[in-house]
Amino acid sequence: MHLLESWVRFSLADNLEIPRTSQVNQANSLILLKILVILCVEYLKGKGAQINVANKFSKQFVSTDDVDGQDEELITERPKTEIFYESPKKIISYNTSPDINMSASINPYQGCEHGCVYCYARNSHEYWGFSSGLDFETKIIVKKNAPQLLERTFLSLNYKPQVIMLSGNTDCYQPLERKFKLTREILSICLKYLHPVAIITKNSLILRDVDLLKELAEQNLVQVVFSITSQDESLRRILEPRTASARKKFEAMRILNEEGIPAGIMNAPIIPSLNHHEIPSILKEAAKNGARFAGYTVVRLNGQIQKIFKDWLIKNFPARADKVWHQIQQLHGGQVNDSEFGRRVSGAGETSRIINQLFLAAKRKYFKNEALANLDCSKFRKGGNYTLF
Numbered sequence: 001m002h003l004l005e006s007w008v009r010f011s012l013a014d015n016l017e018i019p020r021t022s023q024v025n026q027a028n029s030l031i032l033l034k035i036l037v038i039l040c041v042e043y044l045k046g047k048g049a050q051i052n053v054a055n056k057f058s059k060q061f062v063s064t065d066d067v068d069g070q071d072e073e074l075i076t077e078r079p080k081t082e083i084f085y086e087s088p089k090k091i092i093s094y095n096t097s098p099d100i101n102m103s104a105s106i107n108p109y110q111g112c113e114h115g116c117v118y119c120y121a122r123n124s125h126e127y128w129g130f131s132s133g134l135d136f137e138t139k140i141i142v143k144k145n146a147p148q149l150l151e152r153t154f155l156s157l158n159y160k161p162q163v164i165m166l167s168g169n170t171d172c173y174q175p176l177e178r179k180f181k182l183t184r185e186i187l188s189i190c191l192k193y194l195h196p197v198a199i200i201t202k203n204s205l206i207l208r209d210v211d212l213l214k215e216l217a218e219q220n221l222v223q224v225v226f227s228i229t230s231q232d233e234s235l236r237r238i239l240e241p242r243t244a245s246a247r248k249k250f251e252a253m254r255i256l257n258e259e260g261i262p263a264g265i266m267n268a269p270i271i272p273s274l275n276h277h278e279i280p281s282i283l284k285e286a287a288k289n290g291a292r293f294a295g296y297t298v299v300r301l302n303g304q305i306q307k308i309f310k311d312w313l314i315k316n317f318p319a320r321a322d323k324v325w326h327q328i329q330q331l332h333g334g335q336v337n338d339s340e341f342g343r344r345v346s347g348a349g350e351t352s353r354i355i356n357q358l359f360l361a362a363k364r365k366y367f368k369n370e371a372l373a374n375l376d377c378s379k380f381r382k383g384g385n386y387t388l389f
């Protein structure tokens with residue numbers, strides 16, 4: 001993209017003879033020309049990341065920049081999804097981050113076809129030898145033995161139950177779940193052993209499992225969070241291309257709540273100047289569809305996500321890119337990445353204060369009776385649903 005910008009500047013200054021007296025006109029023309037050039041660069045529809053970036057653990061990397069500076073992407077075809085199978089030895093991951101409520105999680109899939117460009121899980125794809133860019137959304141690792149491993153864990157003598165998050169890293173209802181049904185099997189095992197589980201998803205495929213969720217909910221063993229970023233379909237399609245639309249997620253939220261399955265909303269991530277103005281309308285719609293609770297997080301761009309997001313931002317919002325980038329920096333003490341507990345999810349400074357006020361005002365207005373019981377760990381049955389008497 002830097003090459004592209006240099007080319008635009010070169011063309012403007014030396015080839016188009018724009019009157020140098022008018023700086024405003026020159027700036028406007030620059031933006032227009034940028035847009036025109038960007039429109040000519042092939043855009044991979046249906047993908048969030050538009051590039052692959054170097055894996056910090058790999059010695060070699062195939063660059064997508066033309067070495068002769070022609071701004072010609074080497075990725076010319078739409079990458080297809082590839083599936084890789086993995087048989088891990090353990091299935092529950094634990095973390096000790098103080099700003100995450102639940103410390104146990106299961107991820108039956110690594111990588112996520114939903115392709116959200118801002119996804120923090122992208123970086124974890126590097127541990128598998130892949131890029132956090134396009135690879136993350138096209139090379140998906142499937143842990144086929146996840147349900148069996150979970151059952152074995154539940155049967156081990158020293159296992160102590162605590163709420164398991166499905167999924168802490170990638171989405172357990174991403175498109176491949178339709179084929180593999182690992183999440184469904186995991187829910188069946190949670191039901192068999194009466195183990196509590198919390199689910200966060202950006203897909204309405206969860207409706208397929210209403211039967212199991214309903215039984216879990218009757219025992220206070222499940223909560224569902226729908227992660228919703230925008231009601232603007234033109235934004236969602238480029239920002240998180242293979243997720244369900246907000247309309248579908250609100251509908252799923254309504255159905256779950258009507259079935260007695262407590263479901264709420266995570267308005268995340270908030271990206272200043274892209275979706276922050278939607279906070280009130282999203283919370284209003286969530287409340288209308290029975291949401292029992294609401295939360296939010298702000299965007300942060302750790303590791304390689306910086307490059308992926310910046311490339312995406314300039315390609316999609318050339319006129320607004322600098323402003324958005326600067327505001328993300330304001331949220332995180334001058335950086336776009338942030339690993340400081342607490343600040344990394346809510347941000348700090350003026351931009352964070354505006355977002356927080358907007359959220360709290362909407363929450364006060366639409367979520368007057370927010371109340372959520374803790375899930376029940378006391379019912380856990382080590383022997384499953386088979387008893388001798």
Ligand code: SF4
Nearest residue numbers: 112114116119170171
């Ligand atoms: S749905 Fe979640 S895990 Fe999947 S790409 Fe989007 S943010 Fe990442």
